[in-house]
Structure formats: structure tokens, C-alpha cells
Amino acid sequence: MAAVANERQESADAGPxxxxxxxxxxxxxxxxxxxxxxxxxxxxxxxxxTSLTTSFDKAIQK
Incomplete structure (x- = not known):
């Protein structure tokens, strides 16, 4: 939270x-x-x- 507050303050101080x-x-x-x-x-x-394809191939081979 503090970092966000610092960032907003720096943003307010910075130019466009x-x-x-x-x-x-x-x-x-x-x-x-x-x-x-x-x-x-x-x-x-x-x-x-790849895993699904391997499982499918093994199921077909049975």
C-alpha cells in the first residue's frame, strides 16, 4: 500500500x-x-x- 501511495505522489509531482x-x-x-x-x-x-494422445493411443492398442 505504501508503494502505491509513493507512486501516486511521485506521479503527482512528475510532469506530463x-x-x-x-x-x-x-x-x-x-x-x-x-x-x-x-x-x-x-x-x-x-x-x-500429449498426455491425452498417449492415453488414447494406449487404449486403442488394447
């Missing part, structure tokens, strides 16, 4: 260019985090599909 830069940096970091999360979900999905 600094505020835009800060917003851009924040949004960029959020986008990077979303991409990393999506990549992780994609990897998990690939593992699940």
Missing part, C-alpha cells in the same frame, strides 16, 4: 511526459506478464494434449 512514460512502462510490463502467462498456459496445454 514523465506521467506518460510511467503509464507506458506500466502497460508494457502488464503486457509482458500477460504474454508470459499465455506462453505458460500454452506449454501446459501441450503437455495435456
Amino acid at each position: 511526459v514523465e506521467n506518460l512514460l510511467h503509464q507506458s512502462t506500466t502497460l508494457t510490463q502488464r503486457a509482458i506478464n500477460a504474454i508470459r502467462s499465455a506462453e505458460s498456459a500454452k506449454a501446459d496445454l501441450r503437455k495435456d494434449i
Whole structure:
């Protein structure tokens, strides 16, 4: 909470260019985090599909 308060105070003290830069940096970091999360979900999905395919193949072979 204190970090947010400090950030708001710094934002209030900063000029318009600094505020835009800060917003851009924040949004960029959020986008990077979303991409990393999506990549992780994609990897998990690939593992699940591989496991399901293996199980299906074993069931067919029986």
C-alpha cells in the first residue's frame, strides 16, 4: 500500500511526459506478464494434449 501511495505522489509531482512514460512502462510490463502467462498456459496445454494422445493411443492398442 505504501508503494502505491509513493507512486501516486511521485506521479503527482512528475510532469506530463514523465506521467506518460510511467503509464507506458506500466502497460508494457502488464503486457509482458500477460504474454508470459499465455506462453505458460500454452506449454501446459501441450503437455495435456500429449498426455491425452498417449492415453488414447494406449487404449486403442488394447
